[in-house]
Amino acid sequence: MLDSIVFYFFAGIAVLSAALMVTRRNAIHSAVFLITTLLSTAGIFLQLRAEFLFIGQIILYVGGIMVLFIFVIMLVRLDVPLPQIRSRARQWVACIVALVVFLEAAFIVWMSQKVPGQGLLVLRAAPAEKLPPNTEDLGKSLFGAYLLPFEIASILLLVAMIGAVVMGKKRTDAP
């Protein structure tokens, strides 16, 4: 009962602010609504007792990435929409991509009904007391079973960071 109230509360906010995020003209307003979306998604994680995911979402996405987003938006003026966004061809591309994604999601939902046993929509969260603490498990699987992908992702991020530094550096003629 409480679980579903909490879930629909957060889900509603997430969907609503996602819609607002897309429709706002002002980039900063969009960013604020994106933050709201991310926060309510984090709320859903918490309601599912995925505590580490919850805090990871907040620390990384909200606290880290979104701060930088806003930072960049403030530094480079985005008040004026870029001409590329306005062009008709791009609108068509966007429409097609959206349609494909929508069809994909619909297909998965439809398929899940066909799969015998548990469908996608009948997952139930077990009561919190009965769940083992999952933070440790997450750590163990990240640094155990998935160590290689984890390290690859780290290196990728490092490379991206160095690239960003190089791009942000002043161009000077001297080597």
Place this chain on the structure above:
Amino acid sequence: MNDLANTIDDRTPQRPDTLLGADELVINMGPQHPSTHGVLRVKLKLDGERVIGSECVIGYLHRGVEKIAENRSYQQFAPYVDRMDYVAAVSNGLGYCEAVEKLLMVEAPPRARVIRTILTELQRIASHLLWLGTHALDIGALTPLFYCMREREEILKIFEKYCGARLTTHAFRIGGLQYEAYDTLEKDVERFCRGFEARIQEYSDLLTGNSIWLGRTRNVGLLKAEDCIALGASGPVLRASGVKWDLRKAMPYAAYDQYKFEIPVGANGDTYDRYLVRIEEMRQSRLICLQAIENIPAGPIMARVGKVLKPPPGEVYHAIEAPKGILGYYIVSDGGTQPYRVRIRPPSFINLQALDKMIRGHLVTDVVAIIGTPDIVLGEVDR
């Protein structure tokens, strides 16, 4: 904003861009900004937080002091000079009185000159204390301000006991002094000076070796000796750049030729050197005061000057070493009771010209430290 864009842009060569195309920013510091020491307005052009150009806008406190002088008698004008550098009113008065005395070709009696020296040196300490406190506050140290105010208060009390006023004292008269020294003047000055050595040590303990302070002031606002001379900068700003030029030694006035004192000079001409020079000057002023109270000659305190002053036609220039630098008075007399023209060489105004040279290439944060370091008083800049 438009005029600024023009004035600065003309001089700005094309900056190397970044890929992201960051913008330049013009901010307006003052006239109502907590650390422009009054109503100075500095327009800063920033690249990120780095200053790439600046322009001072002054005149918000202009009262036409020089013009007022032409409509006042010589004595009437004396209180006006106190309102220029209002934190060092005694020094202003000394310069003016001595300039008029020179024009009248009279000399103040020895007793008056010694008392003038004592009060002026106390005023120098008070002015430097106020500078130290506010400068430290600009750099973010809150506490030295209150310590400095505590000591300054003692000096102001001595002024109050002597002439009844604390800030705009009008302590001296043309030809000498109006008031005889009060009974315990020597004792008060001595008590202050004896205690003051430990106080200076206290400021040094808080700031001199502090690595944050060093980081904020060393190599900040560098001014080379030749630049100082070219700009006409004087006082601690000049001395911090390594030029040993102090009018108290070079062209002694009042009773300075009787006392022994050192002229501290800096090596690099940065903000830290200016700080050290002023701290050392306070020590030296203290020594001068201690020497002076040892032996205050007896005798009259007023030379023989008439009630109505009518200097012979002619002109005179007299400069003294005010706490902020060389304060000069150029007075032209047409033989009447009022000056024909008074031109004042204010140290703050001329030292302020070095600001742009000092702040280019530094960060906004340093601008605050650098505005504080020439020790400007806007009352004197704008007159």
Place this chain on the structure above:
Amino acid sequence: MNAVLQGVLAFVQTWWVELLCAVLIVLVVPLIAGYIVLVELKVMADMQARLGPMRVGPHGLLQPIADAVKLLIKEDLIPDNADQFIFWFAPVLSMTAALTSMGAIAFGPWFQVARDINIGLLFVVGVSALGPFGIVLGGWASNNHYSIIGAIRSTAQLISYETTAGFALVSGFLLAGTLKVSDIVQAQYAGHVWYVFLTPVGFFTYLIASIAETNRAPFDLPEAESELVAGYMTEYSGFRWSLYFLAEYANMIVVGAVGTTLFLGGWLRPFPHVAWLGWVDALPALLLAAVGVYCVMRAGKQPARVQAMFMWVVALLCIVVALIFGLVEVAHASNFAALQASHSFLLLRSMYPGLYGAFWFLLKVSAYIYIFMWLRFTLPRFRFDQLMRLGWHILIPLSLVNVISVGVGLALESSLGWNRWPAMILTSIATLFVGMLLIRWNDKHAAAASASIAADNSQVEDSYAG
């Protein structure tokens, strides 16, 4: 409808302690923040040879209330060109983040909202990291150059120093082996040591990073008064301004509480295992009694009746609480059977650990905050590049090395069978050595950098000349 009501009732019945704590946090923290401001003013006055606020109430004790009233009745200004929505939203966000993050803090063994949350301190750190949004958005929405520079500085500073704080916390988490707040304190109790002694470097890097994170001097660049007027708060006034202000002080409490929990033994009294220090247990009662007696003594000397009455009320409160503490303590020590059997004693007895723990916890947090104030009134402010240099060149490498060395120490303990103490002392010394190397290296480079600024300066000058 009935079902909903019953559901709510059941909810309240299950969670009443947590709800009470939440309500207390929301209601009391602003008051406490106000009084921290008063204490700060008094500490500042003490360090600056002044008296501080003396007018409102005895020794200015009612000053925070007067300030709050003033702020509340001020005109609510929103600049014309500001972004109305975000200007309204930003301070609320800051305040919400600060208060929410308190949810997982254990103020003593009892007072905690999110008791079962197994990410514990990570929750506090993560949620309080939302605070910068309030600052950034507020600075942007004000449409003012000073505000935006303050906001940008603040963001850069927070991102940099959060890393250090995170690494410092990790070194503590490694020692505790858990993220859960109560377990961390229990681990320190069981290990007979506060973690500040095992990883001093971790504690000090956290201390410095937490000062920077709360924008306090000498790292208060985002609101550096002498440079940026009031930084991101320049356009704010009245109630909105006070929200920012409260958020700042609430954040101080939060970082103090995190530091206390992880490094200073949480709600444990100093040396909980040393028997001859048992008298320390009576300290809360004695301290409160002393405050009460002092208030009684001063009450007669107050100029106004209201002030005297106020003093009496404070005295009464202190003495009553002191009596309760003392009674329980005495009964506990003397094993007085009749008293122990009585019902009211049992109630008191059951309340005691919570209050007692809260006393020590708050005492430690206060000491932590006092360090903040002490530094603020002693040190000048860093320049931005120096701040970044300190953060990136010294603190982040140092805290990273510290994490590794704590790990090495734990490995020595677990695989080579060393005792924890020698392992930790050895690794701490190694870390300190690395720290010294870092500082020396940095000094050299800082000197070179500032010299190059000076050289650059003259170059800039030449290219603009004429």
